[in-house]
Each structure stands twice: as C-alpha cells, then as structure tokens.
Amino acid sequence: MLSSATRTLLRRSAAAQAPARTLSTWAQVEMGPPDAILGITEAFKRDTDPRKMNLGVGAYRTDEGKPYVLGAVRKAEELLLAKGLDKEYLPITGLAKFTTAASELAYGADSPALERLAITQTISGTGALRIGGAFLQRFHKTQQTVYLPTPSWGNHAAVFRDCGLKVASYRYYDPATRGLNLGAMLEDIRALPCGSIVLLHACAHNPTGVDPTPAQWQEIQRVVEEREHVAFFDMAYQGFASGNADRDAAALRSFVASGKAPVVLSQSFAKNMGLYGERVGTFSIVGADAGESDRLLSQVKILVRPLYSNPPLNGARIAAEVLTNNQLRTEWLGEVKQMADRIIGMRTALRSRLEELGSAQSWNHITDQIGMFCYTGLKPEQVDRLAKEFHIYLTRDGRVSVAGITSSNVNYLAESIHNVTKD
C-alpha cells in the first residue's frame, strides 16, 4: 500500500494545473490504413446467417470448421510439461536444437549447405523476413529494392519498406489463364539490374496458389543465376502444399545445390505445425564456408538484439521436440499430409460441383493451384455479392482460403459462386 504521504502527493498533483502545452503530442498522427483481412472477419462476425462462411482466414480448419492442434504437437507439449524446464532466455539466435532440425528439414538432412549455414530462430515468417530485409538493407548496398511477384502476400511490402528497402514487382499471375505467366516473369527478372533481390515463394504461392512446375523452376533459376540476383525464398508452407516436405522444398534445394546465386531463406512453422501464435520460424543465409557463416551470424545477432533481444521459447521447444523425436516426427508428417489432402479434397469437390451445376466457365485452376489459397478469378463485384447475398466472405481479390471449406459447406459455396458467375 502507498504511504499516506505518497497518496497526498498524488492527490495534490492531480489537482495541479495541466501542462502548459495544450495540443496533444499525437495531434498529427493520422489514421493507419485499414487491414483488409480484418475487415472481412469483422463483417463475418456480425453476420447472423447460419450459412455464413469465412474464407478469409489464413489458418487451417478441420472438416468441422475448427482450429486444429496437431496430435504430434499435443504430445510434444505433454512431454515438455513433464520435463519441468525453466524459462531462461534463449541465446540471440534461439534454440540450437530447433534451428538445426529446422535447417535439415528445409535444406535436406544431407545437404552440404548445412555446414556453411548462418541460421537464427525468428518471430515466425514475418520476423524472418524482417531480419532478412534488415540484413540486406545493411549489407547489400548495391541494390536496395526487393522485387515481389504480382500479387504477393499483403504484408511483404510493408515488412520490407519498414526495413528501409524499396519495393517493386515482377509479373507472375496471369488473370487470363489463372495460372503462371512464365514468359513475363522471366522477362521481368532478366531485365532487373544485376544483383537485385528477388523474393520467391518456395511453394504454395500466397495468395494465388499458382506454383511453377519443376521445369519452370529450372528456367527461373537459370535467369536468376544469369543476372546474379539474390534469391530470397519465403517458405511458409513446406509439407503443406503437396503433402511431401522434400517435394515442397525442391526449388529451394535446387538453387542451393547449383550454388551460383546467393540464397537466403525465411521459414515458418505457423501452418505446417499449426503453431501460428507461438511465432516459430527461422532466417538463414547460405555462406561460402563455415568461417563465413560464423561471420554472417555475428552480424545477424547485431540486427536481432535491438529488435527483440532473443526469440520466444515455447514454440521452438515444441517444434524441436516434434522434429527430433522419431515417433513424433513420423506422426507429424502424417498429419501434415492429412491437412494437405483435405485441402486437395476440397478443391476437387468444389471444382466438380461447379462443373455439375453446368457452369460455363473453366474451373481447372481450382485443382491446378496448390496450398491453402485459391485465386478464384472472381471480380470484386462478384465478391461483394457473395458477401451480401450469400453470406460468404473472402478478400476482394477473389482469394479463397480453401481451409475454410468443409464437406458440409462446399456445395453451398459452389452454388453461390455459380449464382454470381453464371451471367
């Protein structure tokens, strides 16, 4: 309790005159831009119609429409609780057991790159992009622009700009085919100044779901190497795209094996381990040799310390347990495949139902695309109608989170989409 003298002081102060400055310090702070996805969630929450669907959410849902805590994760948590571990600070670069296992998952357990990797645990994928951006801003002075595919994840531009980098784009998605515009992509990447920073989605492109085929990746790799660009891979869906972790990392590994272009990687366990809110990720740089990667890591630490000192404990411990415990790892890979399969199943069901309804349009892209998201090709006016008339919510770029589709609502979704597209 406060002493009476102290309480008197506080009372007197409260009665004292307000500071001379009458204008608030914050008077010139403008309203920040509204978050598009948040807006959809709010509208969805307000909607009372029982058929309502939220297809904006970027988190996996079960066939009952519920969040999913993976069995392997639950077991890992039980094991950890039983161990009674302390909560001491992690080193700046995080839990070594986690980063080692994570690097093996990404690069392949027998990759020679592992011997010369500078890797740090990060605040999930966003944090990894931030550290990567900060590193390039400080040490890649020749080219300070990051080139993103059109379109890309909404937060990419914001993260890189806040690092002090410029942001520009290369063509990627073809609205006509709802697939990849490879020719345009190669042309644009070839035209960039040598040594540009090119951001590549390793698999399950967000928001379009359009991934290059292995042959197309070879062509992309050739151009990136030819122009000596920095390949900045963003891998947020390893295992989640095809159901196979090695297959999903193939493009990344090919670039690394070739060794002709510098590679940096942002890795997230938000989706493939369902660890979303625990913020589990890594950022890594493939160096020339072990000595170099030590040197690079020393610089990465300098970047991390003022941002957040050291990364969070809980999620990294869970991920480390899952990755290094053979039983849990097997169980985990099985669950990731199940999640990927359910999503592929919903894609198939949606497309079939639309075709059954006699839709004149082609819906092949629904099953050609991969991962959590589908770029339906729906126009903003059609998206608005889906919300107003059918209580189905998605972002105005026509992006659907396939994870939000279940066997009980896929027919309703198909009928509604058919309704707004048939004219």
Place this chain on the structure above:
Amino acid sequence: MSYFSSIPQAPADSILNLSVMSKADPSSSKVDLGVGAYRDDNGKPWVLPVVHKASTRLATDPAFNHEYLPVGGLPALTGGAQALIFGHNSPAVEDKRVYTIQTISGTGANMVGAVFLKQFKRPENAAVYISKPTWGNHRSIFQTAGHEVREYRYCNYETLGLDIDGMLEDLRAAPKGQIVVLHACAHNPTGIDPTAEQWQQIANVMEEREHFPFFDCAYQGFATGDVDRDAFAIRLFVSRGFELLVAESFAKNMGLYGERTGCLHAVTKSSDLIPMVSSQLNRLSRATVSTAAAYGAKVAGTVLQDPELYSEWLGNMTEMSSRIKTMRDALRDKLVALGTPGSWDHVSNQIGMFSFTGLSKAQVAALREKYHMYLTEDGRISVAGLNTNNIDYAAKAIDDVVRNVK
C-alpha cells in the same frame, strides 16, 4: 570470391559473452553475478509456483490452441497489464485514453515505441535522452530506430547514489520537447531510484521543458515487492496530465524471460486520439512481428485475471524481492565486518536486481581471474546471483581486490 566476403565480423555482446565465460568455467566455487535473471538460494533458475499453476491450467484446458493472437495482443494480458501499471481505478484507463499493444517483452516494447516516436515525434529533430548509465540495449534500440541519442547525468559515481542536481540540470538545459527515457523503478544497471520527492522534481522539469516521458518498466513488483509502490513514478506522471509511453516487461517479475512477454502502453490526452495511435502502433507491429508470442501472454493473462492466482503472484514476488534485499544487507554487513575500505551502504540502499558496486575494471578482472566471480566491467552485480552458500566467499573476494588491486 563469395558474395559476402566484404562483410566484417561483428563484436560479441559483452554481457552475453560474460555468461559464456562463466558457463565454461569449471571451478566449483564460481559465482555468476552477470546476467540479470533471478536465482533461488541454490543458485538455480526459479519458475514461479504461480506460473506452474497457470501452465498446468492451460495444459488441461480443452479450449487451448495455438491460433494467432489479434494484432494488438491477448486482451487478458493487455487489459491486466493496464490495470497493473496504472492502477485499478486509473482515470486514464477509465477515460479510455490508454492503448496497450502486446510486444516481444521489454525489448520489443522499447523498439515499437522507438519506431513510433521516430515517425511521429514533435519536434521532428527531438533527441532521445537516456540516463548515464543505462541498460546497454537502450542506445542501440533508439539509434537503430533512427534517433539521435544523448545522455543525462544520473549516477553520482562517488556516492553511488542519485546525482539529482546533475539530472535536473541536464534536463533543464536540453532544448524543449525532447524524449526522456526514465526507469520506472529498480534502475538498471545502478539500482539507484529517485525518492518520491525527487520524482516530483523530475516531473516539474519535464513539464517546464515540455519533454516527453518514455518509461521503461521491467521490474514492477520486483523492486520493493509492492506493485503499487513500484508504479509510483508512472502514476505520478499520469496524474499530472502527461502523455507518455511505458515499455513493460514480465520477464523478471513473472519469471517469463524466454517466453518474451511484454506490452507497450500509450497514454494520450483524449480518447479521440486512440483510434489513430492504436492503428499506427498495430501497423508497426504487423510489419515487424505480425503478432506477438501467445504462450507467455496466456500464462501472464491467466495470472493477472484470476484473483487467487494474482494474490499468489504477489506473494511469489515478495519472496524474490525479499531474498534479494536479504542478500544486499548481508553483503554490506559482511564487508563492514571485514573492515573493507570505503563505504558499502550503497549496496543495501540500491534497489532491485542490480547493484553498482563501484569496483574498478581492474578489480572486476581480478575477481574473475582469481576468484571465478563474474560481473560486468562497470562493476554491476546481479544480486540475484548471491546466496547463503556463496555470500561469505563473495565478500572475502571483494574485500581482497578492494585492498590489493587498483
């Protein structure tokens, strides 16, 4: 020729380096007084009993999952943290003039606040003033965010008490409208806190010069053992009508260290400003971390929102702060009993986890080399590293180097 050949090796972090050295030392009599984490009387990390309880509750809750938190953070944490810092009947909170965003512990809160201020401070060229000395990361954080950083006098290196005259002089001499970083309680690294009357004087000068207060509150409840007493300075400034920022950490007072649990609070003049301020803080946070870490927030939120657990937490904090106080007094008494030259009252007068002993660099090095005692070269000890098993050894070691090493 590697792409990265021109990138130089960066210097190692000195405090963490100390920890590495200490860990590598095989001596059975080693004493680690380096890093600022609480230790029990056996020199072991201590997970608070109330934190164990909260963790078990979460583990058995069928609704527990790992979904993303909202951008602003976990409401149970941010709401509970507001009440903790500003008091349960705070007019600022009741007037809805406070916005709280969850952050990656205290460092994250300092950084989000620093970046926010860089974008919106007035005047645009206002510098950030930090105490001399201060936590090592303050300078780095504010410089990284793009501010010019200056110092105000704080520690009287002769008395090892507060240089209040120097502090007030420097704040008064600064141009109007600067940003001033103030330690809410248990100053790091000195352990020197202003008295209530001195806080009034500081507030007077801050008001006179229209400076903007940025409180760093990493030890609430840990300093005196009383959460309200430890929040006195913040609440004083709020009651006097200041707008301010508070960076809050639950690393020490809840022992959540590695879970990275903290908040940044913004107190404005009017609730009208909150939509703008909150939207900008959210935007900044989204571009660095998207959302903050869920687990620690759920543990802390559970404790803050449950009256029984909250009460137990206050008890756990009292246990930590009183053990530390006991060690302070014991060290002082032993040095006096040994007749160690100099005055040692500052060791028991200072407050919180750290004590600025006044030992020289050479004496610190000697303690390390001869006695396997680890402390930072500014003479700062983490009192939490002292216990009934090592206090005699530590006192004798200090006595020896004070007498024989200059």
